[in-house]
Amino acid sequence: MKDKSNRLKSIRKYVSEQKISSQEELLQLLSDEGFILTQATLSRDLKQLKIAKMPDYEGGYIYVLPEESSPLGKTARMKTQEIHFAATGFISIDFCGPFAVVKTKPAFAGGIAAEIDRRSSKNILGTIAGDDTILVIPREGTDRRKLLRTLAEVLPINH
Amino acid sequence: MKDKSNRLKSIRKYVSEQKISSQEELLQLLSDEGFILTQATLSRDLKQLKIAKMPDYEGGYIYVLPEESSPLGKTARMKTQEIHFAATGFISIDFCGPFAVVKTKPAFAGGIAAEIDRRSSKNILGTIAGDDTILVIPREGTDRRKLLRTLAEVLPINH
């Protein structure tokens, strides 16, 4: 949905640029910008974007983006397995025909591509990574929606 | 206090080793281990340890250590200033006489020492960093308590 993805972008922007301490605060900013939504929806948005709330060094709390909160490969360790979040370095995703093009911070493409491969579903034939760009090649018959949904399992994006 | 610092250690351990989804859950583990405390205290402990709650990739939430959630130097950006958390790579702190000795992961000492210097208070004369160890030199007259409290402004430790 158009409106939702814009909203998510705004949320990402606010969280990365300002010190947000509560959902209510963020809700106000969004509302000022013209988005109408409730705290319930915002909570779900934040969950989708993997945005975390952490204590800051000033006695309060602050919301942080996953790229700031989960360096690739050094994340939550579980008893038996290791979870990897391909959150660090991710910038954006776009499409060109059936292909998805993922932009990353310099030098992150390889790592993130590896993550995508590692979790690869049958929807993805493979990836080609440069320094800051990844081309994701979908299986014949996989449309943008499906591909996006698949990638959303690894990347902090709106599926 | 003896008991508290042990408790904080346990908390760090649990959070790093297991998937903790709520304070209540963690409370149970601590209780099993013999610590008696309430949710209120645990909340304060988590705040002190800079432990964050973030959405995981399985539809739930998970508590994560700051070292896993705030890479040095790429943290919350505020409108005007930049906050740096010296959380990544930090391992432990001990004392030798009036000096504090901070252990870090390999190669992190320099960065963390720089953070300490950057925020330096009058309680700290300076730091000397190797590869994984930092010697923090206090001003004459600054005791361990004060020094610890000062360092706690930069490091995720119990002050």
Place this chain on the structure above:
DNA sequence: GGCATTTTTGCATTCTTATTCAAAACTAAA
């Protein structure tokens, strides 16, 4: 020890965030 100060804690409460449920909006296909 006894006194002043600081720290830690629990209780109760408030505040904040997540989720259930049902309705509405949207999508894809016929």
Place this chain on the structure above:
DNA sequence: TTTAGTTTTGAATAAGAATGCAAAAATGCC
């Protein structure tokens, strides 16, 4: 367009987390 399935949403509520306050414990100092 109509239908069936999926997604998004809000209202209300449940669940979870933070904190004001006062008491208790610990610490430092004389």
